[in-house]
Amino acid sequence: MAAPVPWACCAVLAAAAAVVYAQRHSPQETPHVQYERLGSDVTLPCGTANWDAAVTWRVNGTDLASDLLNGSQLVLRGLELGHSGLYACFHRDSWHLRHQILLHVGLPPREPVLSCRSNTYPKGFYCSWHLPTPTYIPNTFNVTVLHGSKVMVCEKDPALKNRCHIRYMHLFSTIKYKVSISVSNALGHNATAITFDEFTIVKPDPPENVVARPVPSNPRRLEVTWQTPSTWPDPESFPLKFFLRYRPLILDQWQHVELSDGTAHTITDAYAGKEYIIQVAAKDNEIGTWSDWSVAAHATPWTEEPRHLTTEAQAPETTTSTTSSLAPPPTTKICDSGELGSGGRPSAPHFFSVPVALALAAAAATASSLLI
């Protein structure tokens, strides 16, 4: 009869499952969590077992050598990060699980680094913090903000866990703000505080969307435009001034221009034909410090396209000898004479008129001689 055999199998399986369950969910089912300091020595007892009980220790399922044992206790010397793990001690003969310890090796926190900044003046400011060295175990931070004797709320940043935001209720205050932070973990505790005036922490975000374009027919110009940072809430009442720096990629030295308003500037002394790197920074007109440099924009000034193979070789570096690099062949000039008569192109200096005049005179002479 087939039916009893499957039933028997099920019964055996159920019993085995029960045993396993009992073993796994013994009185020490939830491991004891323990934090120990890096570099220290620790003795792990096997729960309530006697010192002379016969036990075997395992870490993360791997047997440990018995030379680490002091009776039934496990001794670990000079703890390293690798020592972190799940330690379990078993009754040597029955393999009954006696005790489990989840060991975390770490360090007490060192003094945290705290800084505050207002990139949204006059709306508010934020403070962010970090530990100079890792602790390898979980830490909790507690931030308090005092304005004189008044406690202010620091709202946690939704995305960044080491940042919180404070809203200004009053502006132009002579009373300093004091921000204190305390950090603690299972191995220790530390704290620090900073004090500052409302004006000193103002630092905008860098300007956005910095774009540099060549200017047609101007081999030494570059037009740069940018936008005020989107985080700056009120550029009308709290205008920003800007600082522009630029250099050709091949040189190390920057040129600087400070601009009190406007979000555009034309560079007029660029080296012809060289690729430039350009960055902009922003600052409130009166208070605070300069922002970080913006994302760099790259551009090369306009250079004239070679038109004919017979044209003289382009020498864009030699801006002094303008006649050779800018004068097209005479045949082209006659076609453009109409434009020159009506005011000419902006990049056409006076010397063009000489060959044109000669050409016109020659043509007129030829025509008149033909008529005669």
Add this chain to the structure above:
Amino acid sequence: MDLRAGDSWGLLACLCTVLWHLPAVPALNRTGDPGPGPSIQKTYDLTRYLEHQLRSLAGTYLNYLGPPFNEPDFNPPRLGAETLPRATVNLDVWRSLNDKLRLTQNYEAYSHLLCYLRGLNRQAATAELRRSLAHFCTSLQGLLGSIAGVMAALGYPLPHPLPGTEPTWAPGPAHSDFLQKMDDFWLLKELQTWLWRSAKDFNRLKKKIQPPAAAVTLHLEARGF
């Protein structure tokens, strides 16, 4: 301002009332004037100049007062100095100030601050300090005149001295040396903050006042305000 015994600010009330009655700068010549725009710009520039001047003056003066006043993280509670005009203001209130109120608050603040500064000058120990303070007072008087000019151009009346200021005072018990220094500290701090605030105030005014072409029309509208 009420005269509290031992309050050094109260002792200067007499001087302040005298200053209130000084004739204000005559109104800008209305015929063909370019509007208040250039004078707002000038006032803004003056606040920047004064702020720059104050930085070196305050540094020197605080060193003269000695520690802890010249320590960068000196952060005392604001006690006393009740009559000092405070620059601090609620953000929304500041935003919604109308032009007249904005200008009036600036004018009144600097009138008081100038008065107190002159008192400071009389007590200053070294000749060099007195010279720097006197120079600053002159510049501050210029700023006051500039603000008065803007107010006149916009048709706003200059504020009158507060009723109740007594021309005589009863000298109270001697102000302790330390408390006097605290008062000086707060005066300089408040002055610096007011100059920062004024820059923002005049920025706001600059944006609201139209360019010179439309100034005449705006000027007429302002008069009927």
